[in-house]
Amino acid sequence: MTRGPEDAEHPEYTEGSDGLDDVVVACDIGGTAIKAGLVDTRGFVRHDHGVPTPFVAGDGAATADAVLAEVVRTTARLREAAAERGGRVVALGVIVPGLVDAEAGLARYSENLGWRDVPFVRRLTKATGLPVGFDHDVRAAGAAEQRLGAARGRRDVAFVPIGTGISASLVLDGRPYAGGGWAGEIGHLDAGSGLPCPCGGTGCLETVASASAIRRRYEERTGRAVSGAVDVAARLERGDPDARVVWDAAIDALAVSLTGLAAVVAPELVLIGGGLSGAGDALLAPLRRALDARLTLQRRPELRLAGLGDRAGLLGAALLAWERVGVRVAEPGPPASRPAVHRSHAADPAT
Amino acid sequence: MTRGPEDAEHPEYTEGSDGLDDVVVACDIGGTAIKAGLVDTRGFVRHDHGVPTPFVAGDGAATADAVLAEVVRTTARLREAAAERGGRVVALGVIVPGLVDAEAGLARYSENLGWRDVPFVRRLTKATGLPVGFDHDVRAAGAAEQRLGAARGRRDVAFVPIGTGISASLVLDGRPYAGGGWAGEIGHLDAGSGLPCPCGGTGCLETVASASAIRRRYEERTGRAVSGAVDVAARLERGDPDARVVWDAAIDALAVSLTGLAAVVAPELVLIGGGLSGAGDALLAPLRRALDARLTLQRRPELRLAGLGDRAGLLGAALLAWERVGVRVAEPGPPASRPAVHRSHAADPAT
Known part of the structure; x- marks a missing residue:
């Protein structure tokens, strides 16, 4: 989605142009x-x-x-x-x-x-x-994603970067919504993991689905070091059953939490960003299926990678x-x- | 919270005044x-x-x-x-x-x-x-609650009428937020009841905490007819153990769902309305305690009855x-x- 100066939509931009206003x-x-x-x-x-x-x-x-x-x-x-x-x-x-x-x-x-x-x-x-x-x-x-990136022109958007933590940045009716700075803490929705979270809660999404949690859970389970969550995703293709268990738990928890997000604010578009978005379709395809299976009368958000x-x-x-x-x-x-x-x-x- | 014409704040209003503009x-x-x-x-x-x-x-x-x-x-x-x-x-x-x-x-x-x-x-x-x-x-x-009622002057408000169903009407940054008509469907957040919901989901808040569900669950459990959920609340004071079980399940499910609402949109005020609000403190006091026990890093919403x-x-x-x-x-x-x-x-x- 990101573009260079060759982009045909912006002929007026000249790489190396010296003048700045x-x-x-x-x-x-x-x-x-x-x-x-x-x-x-x-x-x-x-x-x-x-x-x-x-x-x-x-x-x-x-x-x-x-x-x-x-x-x-x-x-x-x-x-x-x-x-x-x-x-x-x-x-x-x-x-x-x-x-x-x-x-x-x-x-x-x-x-x-x-x-x-x-x-x-x-x-x-x-x-x-x-x-x-x-x-x-x-x-x-x-x-920025809503104004310049993958959510351009969309009114109700949740941008969900998944890295060491997970949160949602909300644009509602075309305006960023902060809730006094407290909105979008979906990393601490109870996603049913049953695991204790440093926040003091139990079952929080971040305990199984942050990039850090995916890496940690895989390493704890196998005793094998990985370079990160995207590396765990890469092992799915090679049929690694431990990667499958850890990854599926993350997808399920994300689907539970995005269903909650859909029920409350009904975004038309959810953009996944952060480190985990590097997994691309290994993340989006199963997440779309899991979300589809959970949503009933909620507005169905389109799911895309951030741009x-x-x-x-x-x-x-x-x-x-x-x-x-x-x-x-x-x-x-x-x-x-x-x-x-x-x-x-x-x-x-x-x- | 509602007031009659004698209200000292509105001396200009005269009951029986014939002239209408x-x-x-x-x-x-x-x-x-x-x-x-x-x-x-x-x-x-x-x-x-x-x-x-x-x-x-x-x-x-x-x-x-x-x-x-x-x-x-x-x-x-x-x-x-x-x-x-x-x-x-x-x-x-x-x-x-x-x-x-x-x-x-x-x-x-x-x-x-x-x-x-x-x-x-x-x-x-x-x-x-x-x-x-x-x-x-x-x-x-x-x-109307945000402009004229119990939420006057508050920016981020969820009005939650509890009757045959449960939903939340959201005012965010002082403006009603609709999400294309789909926002605020908290009645279908998974509150952990494990019960099937007519929406097709499982565990939805409405299956245990709507006024209709409270009445139905009490009647099914005891074989005794009640006039409604507020009647179930009245039986708590008389030490009715069945009323206690049904009521506590409703309170727990409401606390789970309001915690989810707090994580996503962080209302500063949650107004409870609808038929169930007739239970007054029998509803608000335990719900405040259950919510306090669940909230960790979320903004703590004030909980009041609608006005x-x-x-x-x-x-x-x-x-x-x-x-x-x-x-x-x-x-x-x-x-x-x-x-x-x-x-x-x-x-x-x-x-």
């Missing part, structure tokens, strides 16, 4: 890396840049300080890069993992990064002088930045008339 | 009765009227014709009543049960009334000459009518400053 700086802060880039009004990434996420073990506040300093440095570097090509940075968009209060501009909590209540918007506004857009990483990525791969977050951050200055990058509509993504890569199958 | 006709079409009324711009019901729902056994199309004719007759009668008091009817709002495509103006399907694909808006616009607002009964009632009783539908129909002519009856805000409901009654505990 107004652009935004987009930053996708992850547990291990900060991806950053300059993004134009058409949703094209014009320059990108990645650095490791600084981390101070056991000290969330120090980690937050280091991350904020890195974002400020990266923003300065990208402003220089824009200026060298005659461009101007008009806003900054930042997304973070964990629990986010977008309205208050706060990163409430991140289990991986250890921070609590970090005023991202206030501190970055002060340090850069730019208008700052800010939100949760998965929610922003879901909005923007690991660029979804960066583009989501860019959309937030553009929104802060009143620019709407793309209106929902038929995909053929929409801006595409420059220099994107296929979904990273790493788990 | 612009009003709308609101019609709540139910399986057994059509409730209709004249409603003013403040959300006061100024005149009401009820007739039995006409029904032609085995012929959904004929039932639809008879219902539409009755709505047209009722509208004419209410227009006369308005005119006699110097008022003018400016729009008509109609709500129906079943599956509804509000955008297309169609009643897609009703199991009780037997109709399919009835163009309510087109036919009523032609017959009355009025602008017609139209939607699903429970969704409209939920919107508008059996007037919620009529008021929801009125809101739809006013919206059709560009009038917003009440803005979300603190309850104390909101219009109230005239001549409303407490929730009808009938199941």
Whole structure:
């Protein structure tokens, strides 16, 4: 689904074009890396840049300080890069993992990064002088899929990245829905596994169907190391019965949880992303069958792979930045008339 | 929560006032009765009227014709009543049960009334000459609770009437969310009962926790007839062990399903309505405890009884009518400053 500059729909885009007009700086802060880039009004990434996420073990506040300093440095570097090509940075968009209060501009909590209540918007506004857009990483990525990716022009969409965890980013009636930052926690729906979950619940979807859980359960069962959940999927084709048991349990649990999602918000489209989406049809085909068998009177969601791969977050951050200055990058509509993504890569199958 | 004209917050309202300005006709079409009324711009019901729902056994199309004719007759009668008091009817709002495509103006399907694909808006616009607002009964009632009732001023609300069935009407970010007419079907979430459901699924919430299911399960278990689910609740106080078993199963299943609802849409407030809400604290207190025990990282919804009783539908129909002519009856805000409901009654505990 991602496209390069050769894409016939975008003849106006010329690879290597030097001129830049107004652009935004987009930053996708992850547990291990900060991806950053300059993004134009058409949703094209014009320059990108990645650095490791600084981390101070056991000290969330120090980690937050280091991350904020890195974002400020990266923003300065990208402003220089824009200026060298005659461009101007008009806003900054930042997304973070964990629990986010977008309205208050706060990163409430991140289990991986250890921070609590970090005023991202206030501190970055002060340090850069730019208008700052800010939100949760998965929610922003879901909005990008709905505006620029595989869900373009669809009103009611759930973007479900499956990696170390599982959540759903919801776009309802064409607008991202956050539920105060709490919506879409389908990883903790009871999917009937009966297993204890670190959240304190039992049977949660994440205990059997996250990419991490699939890998762990296979390794525990067989004593054989695998490179990740996609590797478990690859073993299905070779008739590995342990891979079959682990994989089928994940598919069943996903079908249970997506049936619950369909009953409550009735998405017309469910986009599967994250590391597990690298399994492609080994995931989608049985999941479609299992879901079909479970759905009764619920709206039947179309099931597809996400389209923007690991660029979804960066583009989501860019959309937030553009929104802060009143620019709407793309209106929902038929995909053929929409801006595409420059220099994107296929979904990273790493788990 | 419902209030009469003596309400000190509305000193400007005078019972028996003869003068009417612009009003709308609101019609709540139910399986057994059509409730209709004249409603003013403040959300006061100024005149009401009820007739039995006409029904032609085995012929959904004929039932639809008879219902539409009755709505047209009722509208004419209410227009006369308005005119006699110097008022003018400016729009008509109609709500129906079943599956509804509000955008297309169609009643897609009703199991009780037997109709399919009835163009309510087109036919009523032609017959009355009025602008017609139209939607699903429970969704409209939920919107009324959020605008005028117990959820005033709250953004993310689930209104859950529990009667012959169970569904949730969702207001998300302050706007009713329909999911193309399919959202909120929590009655068919798997709540773990293991019982077959007429929908084709197994374990659905409705199999143990609807008011009808509670009554049926108690009667099957004991061979004793009860007047309804609220009667089963009353027997709890007398130490009836069968009532305890049936009631506890309903509470557990409700807690499972509301936990799923909290994970997916994270309502800040869940309003319980419908016949079962007549059980009051016998329902709310154990349900709060069971829900507290199940929630882990989900947003904890406040749990309250709905406020508008059996007037919620009529008021929801009125809101739809006013919206059709560009009038917003009440803005979300603190309850104390909101219009109230005239001549409303407490929730009808009938199941």
